[in-house]
Amino acid sequence: MSDNRQQDDKLFELLAEQSDQAQEERAPARLKSRIYSALMRREEESGPLRALGETRTQGYGLCVFEELWQRATSGEAAQRFNCCNLCHARVLAEHLQRAPIYWENCPYVTFTKTRKAED
Amino acid sequence: MEQERLEAPETEVLSAGSHEVSDRDLIAEVLRKDRKATAEFVARCADPVYSYVRHRLFPRADLVEDLVQEVFLAAWQSLDKFRGDSSLRSWMLGIARHKVEDHYRSQLRELPIGEEDEVEGDGPAGSYDLEEAIATRQAGQMARETLADLPESYALILLWRYWGRRSLREIALETGRTEKAIERLLARARSQFKKRWHERQSATRR
Numbered sequence: 279m280s281d282n283r284q285q286d287d288k289l290f291e292l293l294a295e296q297s298d299q300a301q302e303e304r305a306p307a308r309l310k311s312r313i314y315s316a317l318m319r320r321e322e323e324s325g326p327l328r329a330l331g332e333t334r335t336q337g338y339g340l341c342v343f344e345e346l347w348q349r350a351t352s353g354e355a356a357q358r359f360n361c362c363n364l365c366h367a368r369v370l371a372e373h374l375q376r377a378p379i380y381w382e383n384c385p386y387v388t389f390t391k392t393r394k395a396e397d
Numbered sequence: 398m399e400q401e402r403l404e405a406p407e408t409e410v411l412s413a414g415s416h417e418v419s420d421r422d423l424i425a426e427v428l429r430k431d432r433k434a435t436a437e438f439v440a441r442c443a444d445p446v447y448s449y450v451r452h453r454l455f456p457r458a459d460l461v462e463d464l465v466q467e468v469f470l471a472a473w474q475s476l477d478k479f480r481g482d483s484s485l486r487s488w489m490l491g492i493a494r495h496k497v498e499d500h501y502r503s504q505l506r507e508l509p510i511g512e513e514d515e516v517e518g519d520g521p522a523g524s525y526d527l528e529e530a531i532a533t534r535q536a537g538q539m540a541r542e543t544l545a546d547l548p549e550s551y552a553l554i555l556l557w558r559y560w561g562r563r564s565l566r567e568i569a570l571e572t573g574r575t576e577k578a579i580e581r582l583l584a585r586a587r588s589q590f591k592k593r594w595h596e597r598q599s600a601t602r603r
Contacts, residue, residue: 286587287559289527294559297537298452305447309462313469314439320473321430328431336426338433360432385436389443 310389311371326358339383421481442489453497456545508550551586
């Protein structure tokens with residue numbers, strides 16, 4: 279290997295290291311929303327979701343729409359249905375970076391607020 | 398190796414409202430198809446994966462979001478393999494690295510790389526300019542801008558070799574090219590990078 283190439287390799291490696299130290303960039307909220315919706319579709323396709331009641335038992339909060347859905351519907355299938363499919367919040371969040379949705383415990387709202395733990 | 402840069406020191410425990418879970422417990426909940434755990438999984442990993450992919454695919458911003466989504470879908474299919482030996486972040490970044498390399502591989506297989514071209518000389522200022530600027534805070538930004546000016550095959554080979562820390566031999570094997578061809582492509586890419594870096598720097602000094 280020539281000295282020039284070795285020197286170049288060293289320089290470019292240093293440059294790569296330097297530019298990798300740049301601050302972590304946040305993913306757009308609408309991208310997180312789309313990813314979440316895609317994963318939920320996959321989960322539904324591979325079998326029923328965990329029932330809303332079980333989710334609550336695990337310590338997660340339900341949003342106002344999920345609460346309503348849980349009370350208004352009966353039967354195992356309805357409790358395991360992804361009711362976000364019917365919710366306007368999902369549609370807005372998948373298309374707008376700053377979707378005007380503010381429901382507590384709505385996953386799509388969470389994506390607009392997510393911060394790293396150390397923040 | 399780049400793997401070392403991907404590793405985080407310990408398992409992260411982040412907060413999802415009042416609900417705090419370790420990476421391993423979170424994944425167990427996702428595997429039970431808990432919708433809130435799935436949301437937490439996305440919230441926890443999207444930023445580092447997005448940031449990594451964006452930097453490695455630069456300047457192709459148009460491909461970033463699709464590739465990030467692919468990373469999550471691939472991860473979801475292999476979630477049962479996550480053992481918690483490394484952090485979820487490192488595990489996800491490992492998958493992202495494979496996806497990015499798949500992109501490099503397919504692009505370098507398809508793009509013409511002009512194996513017969515001669516390598517241009519650096520000119521007197523080439524390496525000196527770069528060496529002088531590396532320690533400055535603007536170096537990273539300027540590197541990205543310079544990469545964006547290059548033909549796609551040059552940007553890809555530089556990213557793969559130096560940012561992805563792969564050897565010439567590995568890249569040659571992955572792309573089905575000879576090591577010599579990859580070496581020549583890389584030499585031309587470095588030469589063009591330095592030339593454009595120099596032009597950019599001269600323009601800022603004026």
